[in-house]
Amino acid sequence: MSDATFMGVSREKIDWAPTIDYSKCDFCMECDDFCPHKVFERREGEVKLVVANPKNCVVFCRACAKTCGPDALTFPSKPETIAAIKQIRAKEGEAE
């Protein structure tokens, strides 16, 4: 997915992905079962799920959060992410 772009900016440069709150997560794996984009990966040991591929997450998708009973998934702020994308775009425009 390295050549994917969103709003004219390389996906690689956009910080949008879920964060797992391990104080709430019960490792039910509903989020991983739901998401088709291989954002999560299962692990052996105490922490059984990690956000292994954050750049695979679809920008502004929050769908897996709805599958999470304990409300353990959080996302960045959408307005702040839009502002960051615009900033990157402006900077890249200057460089041209």
Ligand code: SF4
């Ligand atoms: S927000 Fe969407 S794309 Fe991202 S991990 Fe959740 S279901 Fe997958």
Ligand code: SF4
């Ligand atoms: S759905 Fe929520 S509680 Fe279940 S594994 Fe995912 S983050 Fe953890």
